[in-house]
Amino acid sequence: MLRTAIGLGALALSLGTAVPPAVATPDAQTAATAACALGLGSLDINTRGVNSRVLTSAGAGAVVSTPNVYNTPYAVQQPTAFTAVPAGNGRTTRSGKVVWGSGYLMQSTYTVGRDGKLVGTPVFQRIGNGWGGRFLIQSQYKASAGSKPSRTMLYQQDEYGLFGRWTEVGKGLRNTGYVSGMSSMKSFTLIAATPTYDMFLANNRAGGLYTVKIPTSVPLKPIITPVRTSSWQTFEQLVSAPCGRDGTLLLGIDKDTNTGHLYTVGHAAGTKTVIKSLGKVPTTFPDWNYFRFTPAYNPLNGG
Template structure:
């Protein structure tokens, strides 16, 4: 029987929060590796990995232009699967949902003995207006796609028949998210999904959505100012020596090409500890950016 790999290493400061790390410095240790992905202006899919320290440039793997991709506006959370036990059949594969100007698509990035490549398939039309998407999937019973619309509504869709196809079906919506810049998955339990978001007004917020038939959402302010500078958020989770949960949060300002890292405790409310680790090495000009998690796990940071 094949064994699914359990180790995944793919390859912020908002004003007033912390200082930066000079280029070439050893940097500050990073607790948890963060795996990300992007589709650039050139149409290329790239995996991006941050680990070790803030002074080390991210590991970036270019999978080339995405075959079949007609347009892109959002790229949802990636699900990573790997089998490396049989050398002649070894593979690593990441699956995403995403939206274009009027479509929802499934993107698969694969690395195996034949090289690396990425392909996309349109699943349905009439999906215009969505600027951010988040996939909450794992071995839990339901896989939900959260889609932030330009109208300020946060939509929920049920994704079935994995991996991520056919097109998800509607499962509710809530209003009041018009000021959100980016939103990412930070926690998942059988009872709720937890999303971390920042707003154009500077807030860092936690959004909890019960996994019930009727969609509702509660919003808690974690920090009240300075977080508006980031257009992308990404997270990685791990355990500390005492068995508690630690989260590495990365905030990216793609306009300036800068990214910053933070160490966070379990996210509950304004008392949540957040420690700045400083500026990350490298240039971070990514028009889309999303976190990638292992297919057999899910984040537990909130």
């Protein structure tokens, strides 16, 4: 699998398949779910743009559309999480990574006004090629809001299930390991980023929900721990955001029905992890790729 890095690297988020649990865990969720929100973005292939909305335990906010972001002959897919930071006068600058066409990894940056419409011209920086795969996930660790990232990593699963990691070194990306044996996993979402490891929630085709802990050391050695053993196979995508001090707000998207189910997930503790269903989200999810908008400082402490 070719990975040619020619620019700044970062870690991207890939989307997979999952199913809602038939019965939610009855335990009380410690996080204050009313204060938890997920800024959800999606690629709109009809307008070559981006749709955004906010999900909370109280429901789903209205869709804000930003057409004509990607006026390119190439298909755009596999978005990472995008940072969304204030740019003055009610404007917001969004920046993240996408894959163009057959595998061009691009840094994508654009600014929107209060109405969601483009302000100025989007900027795209080519990072490398050979990035065709099932998903991308970016992990970046910062010790505090005022510090610079101490590490940035990209994860990708290719079409055959081979899982790889790339670490930003200078202005490029260096592969720091591949591992097989995870081809049955349908979706990954990042729930923790620490100085020494990343942790994902992932579901597989058999209905299991797992944590995948990946130490930053070389070689790549994932530690896979069951969280639930059934009922999670119907989600094609998992998208998550921090919730409370050390929990996670989790959205599972079923593309067969274009529906979404929302959960709060307590701090990862294997099969003892507390999961509470917040129910079906009162909207549809017809777009192809979904991702999360994050603040500039985005501590993830779910695992």
